[in-house]
Amino acid sequence: MKGVVFTGNRTLEVRDFPEPTAGRGEVVIRIEATGICGSDLHVYRGAHDMNQIGGHEPCGTVVEVGEDIVRLKVGDRVTVHHHHGCGVCEQCARGETVRCLYDHQVYGVGRPGSFAEYMAAGEANCIPLPEPLTPADGACMACVGTTAYAALRRIEAKPHETLAVFGLGPVGLSAVLVGKALGMRVAGVDVIEERLRLAGACGADEVIDGREEGVVERLHEFSRTPGIGWIDGVDCLVETSGATAAREWMIDALRRKGRIAIVGVGGQEKVINPSQIHGKACTIVGSVVFPLGWSWDFAHFLLASGMSFEPMVTHRYPLASAADAMAMADSGKCGKVLMEPGG
Numbered sequence: 001m002k003g004v005v006f007t008g009n010r011t012l013e014v015r016d017f018p019e020p021t022a023g024r025g026e027v028v029i030r031i032e033a034t035g036i037c038g039s040d041l042h043v044y045r046g047a048h049d050m051n052q053i054g055g056h057e058p059c060g061t062v063v064e065v066g067e068d069i070v071r072l073k074v075g076d077r078v079t080v081h082h083h084h085g086c087g088v089c090e091q092c093a094r095g096e097t098v099r100c101l102y103d104h105q106v107y108g109v110g111r112p113g114s115f116a117e118y119m120a121a122g123e124a125n126c127i128p129l130p131e132p133l134t135p136a137d138g139a140c141m142a143c144v145g146t147t148a149y150a151a152l153r154r155i156e157a158k159p160h161e162t163l164a165v166f167g168l169g170p171v172g173l174s175a176v177l178v179g180k181a182l183g184m185r186v187a188g189v190d191v192i193e194e195r196l197r198l199a200g201a202c203g204a205d206e207v208i209d210g211r212e213e214g215v216v217e218r219l220h221e222f223s224r225t226p227g228i229g230w231i232d233g234v235d236c237l238v239e240t241s242g243a244t245a246a247r248e249w250m251i252d253a254l255r256r257k258g259r260i261a262i263v264g265v266g267g268q269e270k271v272i273n274p275s276q277i278h279g280k281a282c283t284i285v286g287s288v289v290f291p292l293g294w295s296w297d298f299a300h301f302l303l304a305s306g307m308s309f310e311p312m313v314t315h316r317y318p319l320a321s322a323a324d325a326m327a328m329a330d331s332g333k334c335g336k337v338l339m340e341p342g343g
């Protein structure tokens with residue numbers, strides 16, 4: 001089968017690999033769609049030759065089951081939580097496979113990933129993907145989409161509240177979609193034209209160009225509920241950009257007792273003044289990935305709300321065009337970029 005290996009400094013190779021077989025507790029999945037994530041871009045831009053099939057946002061159909069498989073069968077459609085754990089340690093018991101003490105591996109890094117025709121995955125990591133969820137939905141659920149859902153869950157976002165999303169890449173656009181599915185009023189902020197347009201297509205009530213003056217003032221204006229009066233500042237804010245300017249604005253953009261989730265990895269500059277946090281009596285939480293059980297919750301959420309990730313998918317490539325797919329994702333002038341090894 002074909003698989004994509006990042007070879008350093010924005011180069012990659014589409015190589016031949018033997019098809020994987022299902023080990024004990026594992027299934028083999030025929031990949032239908034797999035997303036390119038910001039963390040893939042970090043690897044792609046880096047100097048390191050990974051010598052491993054990349055990709056950690058798989059979605060596909062089970063084609064083989066190994067020994068000791070409990071619930072999955074051939075033909076099941078699944079998405080895969082990208083952090084593999086031992087399944088038996090205290091962290092895994094809490095669903096925190098991302099902090100597994102004995103066997104923590106990320107697909108596409110420590111284990112062969114999803115930029116391939118087939119991938120082996122642990123049964124525990126496989127989440128059912130019922131109709132009408134699409135392969136694109138499944139790929140987004142594996143990482144970026146559930147990351148956005150987890151950020152909103154950690155700051156206890158509520159339907160009647162306002163949400164500002166800073167940075168409108170795939171995680172930010174996912175936050176727009178999930179916020180709208182929750183019933184929130186949502187404003188998106190970015191500095192790239194294509195992304196602002198996409199946020200509108202994903203249902204954002206207002207889009208704000210971060211290159212223009214007065215971002216904080218516009219968010220205050222946005223936060224005033226017509227007919228009720230106003231509280232200056234949004235209730236919730238998800239920061240995905242990692243940009244220094246966004247970090248400087250975020251507390252000012254917030255109402256008193258508002259909540260912020262920091263999702264974006266960014267610079268090291270110290271731009272937050274603790275006196276501001278005190279003055280606003282606000283809550284700032286770091287939000288990194290999500291426990292395994294939240295993937296199941298999110299599948300229920302998508303079915304109950306009817307939400308789809310399709311509005312944020314802008315490009316689909318066959319595996320043979322992986323170089324074009326990565327270059328497009330690297331440009332930032334796109335929404336979610338998928339590879340479809342099957343077609």
Ligand SMILES: [Zn+2]
Nearest residue numbers: 037039143144
């Ligand atoms: Zn990811």
Ligand SMILES: [Zn+2]
Nearest residue numbers: 086089092100
């Ligand atoms: Zn473990």
